[in-house]
Amino acid sequence: MRKILVTGATGQIGSELTMALRERYGNDNVIAAGHKRKPSKKLLNSGPFRVIDCTDMTTIEKVVREFKVDTIYHLAAILSAVAESKPQLAWNVNINGLYNALEVAREYGCVVFVPSSIGVFGPNTLKNNTPQDTIQRPNTMYGITKVTGELLCDYYYEKFGVDTRGVRYPGIISYETLPGGGTTDYAVEIFYEAIKYRRYICYLRADTYLDMMYMPDAIKAAIDIMEVDSNRLIHRNAFNVTAMSFSPKDIANEIKKYIPDFVIDYNVDPTRQAIADSWPNKMDDSAAREEWGWKPRYDLAAMTKDMLEKLSEKLKVRI
Ligand code: SER
Numbered sequence: 001m002r003k004i005l006v007t008g009a010t011g012q013i014g015s016e017l018t019m020a021l022r023e024r025y026g027n028d029n030v031i032a033a034g035h036k037r038k039p040s041k042k043l044l045n046s047g048p049f050r051v052i053d054c055t056d057m058t059t060i061e062k063v064v065r066e067f068k069v070d071t072i073y074h075l076a077a078i079l080s081a082v083a084e085s086k087p088q089l090a091w092n093v094n095i096n097g098l099y100n101a102l103e104v105a106r107e108y109g110c111v112v113f114v115p116s117s118i119g120v121f122g123p124n125t126l127k128n129n130t131p132q133d134t135i136q137r138p139n140t141m142y143g144i145t146k147v148t149g150e151l152l153c154d155y156y157y158e159k160f161g162v163d164t165r166g167v168r169y170p171g172i173i174s175y176e177t178l179p180g181g182g183t184t185d186y187a188v189e190i191f192y193e194a195i196k197y198r199r200y201i202c203y204l205r206a207d208t209y210l211d212m213m214y215m216p217d218a219i220k221a222a223i224d225i226m227e228v229d230s231n232r233l234i235h236r237n238a239f240n241v242t243a244m245s246f247s248p249k250d251i252a253n254e255i256k257k258y259i260p261d262f263v264i265d266y267n268v269d270p271t272r273q274a275i276a277d278s279w280p281n282k283m284d285d286s287a288a289r290e291e292w293g294w295k296p297r298y299d300l301a302a303m304t305k306d307m308l309e310k311l312s313e314k315l316k317v318r319i
Pocket of ligand 1: 079080117118119182
């Protein structure tokens, strides 16, 4: 049985991935670690929780030794919009934090999952059907840290034999924990505002296409890639994965099918718009499909239906 450490367990993906891993591998075998955000009761009551500051290697090492961890899901990271306003912090957390996790993994023989992102692509990358292997010249600090992370993971595998694996996540949509300062956050906020106020003011232009994924698929990707036989992986660390590609106008139209009086307005934030404009419209994820059987379950219609159901229940608002 695996002993798993999840850093960033209080974040958008971490909070749900930890619970899914606990269900699969046993509560006591999955150690949740957070830093600044307060852990939910659910996270605290269902298994071990520790505070880890990933920029301080000793705090990671201590937990890995205490629990004899053999698998690390290293999710602690700063998202794209925050990274643009605090580039030094983003470098420190996303690069030094990852370096520390990899060093501990090397020393203690852990397998490591590291999420990369659509942010690794830049303005001169092909925007439609963005290939798995292509130009990666991002012009954001977030993208720079994520490309460096991909290279670092490759290096630790080639040089030290650390079994590193990862995917390039698109925007993730979920109803449990809010994302913290990404460019794709609008696709989550829109549901909260639609249910509560029937109106949403979007910070991206109506025609901005981006790859997206519903949380159950994001979790499935993280578990599946870690369970596949290592020999099947050619790309290992940075698989393009996507489930749908839509624009703010598309998702608003989908929501209107359930909330006919919903209105979307636009007040474009130049920083986030520039980030979004530098990212792909739609990635080609055939390498992930071929090498480890990636297949998402939710498209825009299925995701919207489920999000509205679950979120209206959570917010106790009938739609
Ligand atoms: N969701 C992320 C962000 O917007 C992309 O990886 O920063």
